Amino acid sequence: MCEKRVLIVGGTGYLGQHLLQSFTEIQQRSPYTLAFTHHTNPPPQQLIRAIPHALPFQVDLRTGHGLHAVTQTLGQPDVVVNCAALSVPRACEMDPAAAMSINIPTALIKWLSSFSGKNTLLIHLSTDQVYEGTKPFYKEEDETVPVNVYGKSKVAAEQFVYANCSNFAILRSSIIYGPQTISPVPKSLPIQWMDSALSKGEPLDFFHDEFRCPVYVKDLVTVIRTLTDRWIAEGKQMQLLLNVGGPDRVSRVQMAEAVAHARNYNMSLITPVSAASVDRGVKSPTDISMDITKLIQTLHISPISYAKGVRLTLDAESSS
Template sequence: MSKKKVLVVGGTGYLGQHLLQGLSETQARAQTTSPFCYDVAFTHHSSPPPSPLLEAIPNVLAFHVDLRTGNGFEAISQAFGQPHVVVNCAALSVPRACEMDPTAAMSINVPSALIKWLSTFKENITLLIHLSTDQVYEGVKSFYKEEDETVPVNVYGKSKMAAEQFISTNCLNFAILRSSIIIGPQTISPVPKSLPIQIELLGFRTPLNAVYVGMELTGLLIRQWMDGVLCKGDTVDFFHDEFRCPVYVKDLVTVILTLTNKWISEGKQMQLILNVGGPDRLSRVQMAEAVAHIRGYNTSSIKSVSASSVDRGVKSPADISMDITKLMQTLDFSPIPFRDGVRLTLAAEAGS
């Protein structure tokens, strides 16, 4: 069986680690029922890469790469060769950090160095799967479709929109995934993000922080913070007027693996943009209520407040819920509901 090469850019991040784990599990199945077999490599910015990740996923090559300059890509060419699939998970994804340093946001989030490197290969056999965001939408209506106008309201969204435009102009073979908030268990090597910052990223209002929406709702956050404050019965503020479609991390991994397998088995050029969210349009209040119901807590401690009641130093789109019909039809796949994702997340955290 001929192995295909998959490169995960940003393999030490939250989604990157879950994807590497999914690829490793695919490798194990390849010994029995799966027709797909991969050689896998990943890039990292911190050095050295976390040893727990390397120990848990053997036979995976790690490369130090600077996405701003492109330094490190040549080493991949020499030691790994041209990948059949590149999954770009790397990003500066904290919106307030992007607002404070727009130059860094653009240089990291627009993968110009990555695409320049891919152009050095003579044969055009690489599929680029790029992670974008629901924040490319303006947030003035519900259930955006892929063909709707994109009018991002903050630097983070603008940088991800610029990335989409750059890829569409300079790549012949790509799939762009507009992901919503990602919910799921902690990674093999915990992503170095303090709990207050995780709370801040997700757009919940707390007595300690003005807060914002970000990329992942990890089991650590659900279990140690949301679960913790709700079980005490203390009153906590949650926004009722910002809406998202949270997606379970393993569903997002399934989408990526399905696209990878589709390209490798069919070899048909892709130029695809997909909304990747869960089936539920939820406010932060509704997310908190779901956790409370699952854990058996009284919801009286959940106080509903408006997102406009706090100045977070950056604009946040109000409703960027997404229509995922195209995703389900294209890949014949349906993401699980938010409550099921919370249950699986809490179960995984309890068993870890």
């Protein structure tokens, strides 16, 4: 069997690094040629050393500059996983043009359409912030009414994928949490931040009225790996939209309480406040918890509970 080519777009980000690590671990059993794109140059040396067989390419997703080099070296990928995004809502609010140009994969899909061979499977990461946030447990067919620029850019990206791709899976992810990456990412990770803040023994405010379904990063990796393996094994085109969250609808208070419980911190340090009492410079949806029935039925994957994911994350931090 010829080697299958997998390209991780945004491979130096949080999810991207976890994907690279996972694909590297199974290379002995599954013959993949693995490549990834990065925006800053050079890519993190810690990551390069850990995954020496993965091919790095510097790519500007706004212009597509660098994708020609991918064609020359890798050829047409069998699977492209697009993890790249401007994903900080406040940053998107401050620079809507950048959010739209980065988050809508115009150059990437134009590049994919330049190949005349068998269709590439595009696995595109979207977000729970496409939903308005006025009710619990959104389903995939519910109307998308985003309340901020980030959500609007991701809805526009989904529409662009639908209009210009024939073989894709769009994954609407909730907050992604889990262990730190091989090369630590600069952004604050939710569980690690709560653990660090609560360990100082000082009272902290958390929202009691903002709800999400956080997903453990390795469950999201399993979803992506399953879709990749299915396409490579069966070759059946798909046009799939899935909510990818954890099974638990939790408030920010409940997220912090799970960390405090796992670490035996004083619960009284957690002060419930209303999200409406804080100006974050960007409107945030109140309840974008998601129904993941379709995910479970389609891929036969049941994400782990938030409490278990927190314990696994903290155990990984303790052993690193």
